Amino acid sequence: MNSWINLDALWKIIVVGVLVGAGLPALFAIGVRALNPPARTDRAAATPPAAGPIGYLVAAVCFAVVLAAIGWGVSVIVSHR
Numbered sequence: 001m002n003s004w005i006n007l008d009a010l011w012k013i014i015v016v017g018v019l020v021g022a023g024l025p026a027l028f029a030i031g032v033r034a035l036n037p038p039a040r041t042d043r044a045a046a047t048p049p050a051a052g053p054i055g056y057l058v059a060a061v062c063f064a065v066v067l068a069a070i071g072w073g074v075s076v077i078v079s080h081r
Contacts, residue, residue, distance in 0.1 A: 020073075024066055031062030 034055040051059070 020069070024069055027062050028066050031059040031066070034058040034062065 035051045037051055037055060
């Protein structure tokens with residue numbers, strides 16, 4: 001460990017930054033994608049495909065995790081840790 005750089009704290013900051021900075025938006029995108037499945041070729045182009053029950057479940061779980069992370073972040077800021 002260098003006296004100027006705390007490498008233990010640095011890798012923790014990088015991991016949390018990658019998870020929150022890229023992971024939460026990616027999880028939100030997965031939820032949106034689960035609500036809008038790709039169009040099938042056997043259906044008419046005028047009717048958009050509907051998400052099935054598994055798509056709704058995946059989307060709900062993804063959105064719940066994102067909302068929980070947002071709530072946790074707000075609680076950390078408000079609690080003055």
